[in-house]
Amino acid sequence: MEFQDVVRRRRMVRAFRDAPLDRDAVERILANARRAPSAGFSQGWAFLVLEGADETARFWAATFADDAARRRFRWQGLFAAPLIIVPLAHKSAYLDRYAEPDKGWTDRDETRWPVPYWDVDAGFAALLMLLTAVDADLGALFFGIFEPDRFRTAFGIPDDYSPVGALAIGHPAPDEPSPSLRRGHRAAEDVIHRGRW
């Protein structure tokens, strides 16, 4: 698909058909994640890949407080997604990378980092996956994991890796657009500042 069409068509999809995914599409989504740029080429990320009903059910069990909460959830069609990918940020990889001789921050001091590039770079990988899903005629949702400890315990995630969110990916089913979209795009003149603020 043309790049601009991918950008134009991308939207968050909140309902999926319970239909298997093309193997090549899944692997291309993961390969493109690994093509994301990263500060110092640190590549301080990891991807937990959950496929099929059993693995995805474990994810939902770990991220909702209980069955009742899950049944109350507004977008039930989300649970049919046959693929969940959790991009995780690995801060230590950045602190280690920037302690090497060519960077020289040997104290590994986090306060040198005005921006948590471990989160930003894992986010880059997430966006490349969202776009690749569109290019593969699939839909995807990126959403936060707001109680990461239960998730971390359920999947044995090491302490120095943090999920930056999760992607549900699948063949789109009809869904209700997010009510947030009613806010509309912010006006260009409010967000673009030319020459000075």
Add this chain to the structure above:
Amino acid sequence: MEFQDVVRRRRMVRAFRDAPLDRDAVERILANARRAPSAGFSQGWAFLVLEGADETARFWAATFADDAARRRFRWQGLFAAPLIIVPLAHKSAYLDRYAEPDKGWTDRDETRWPVPYWDVDAGFAALLMLLTAVDADLGALFFGIFEPDRFRTAFGIPDDYSPVGALAIGHPAPDEPSPSLRRGHRAAEDVIHRGRW
């Protein structure tokens, strides 16, 4: 350009020709930035756009300690870029958005946020700009602003906006690849975890 070709060709470009940019390309880069996804459709971002030698010179003056430091800089060809775009994160917009009735975090408590989505979302916008530059046959570099206070003062940036980095964009000139690339890609089996960690 095909989406996959854009992903494959994207790399950081560190030298530019001092040649003007097509107006439509510049505006499409900015329009695509505004198409980035954002948590709660908060769109908590802004873009400082600096074009031409005068405006970009002010940027370099504000981000290098002095002329000597600038002359010592390894990639002198970077300074010929005719366009610099600084994506800024606006955390307050997220705290305000999630204090609205449909989200309900009326205390605006930052500790609810395990991931600084204001930085991640501004990063999404940065990546869409990098990719759009490739699609427009341009090159781009994304780099950190590690002393944001001088930059902020020079351009009158409000206190509640923070740069997540900067993009230099232009027609690519021959450059030396980043030495960081010698590290190579991390092996797929080291970063992809299937079913469990």
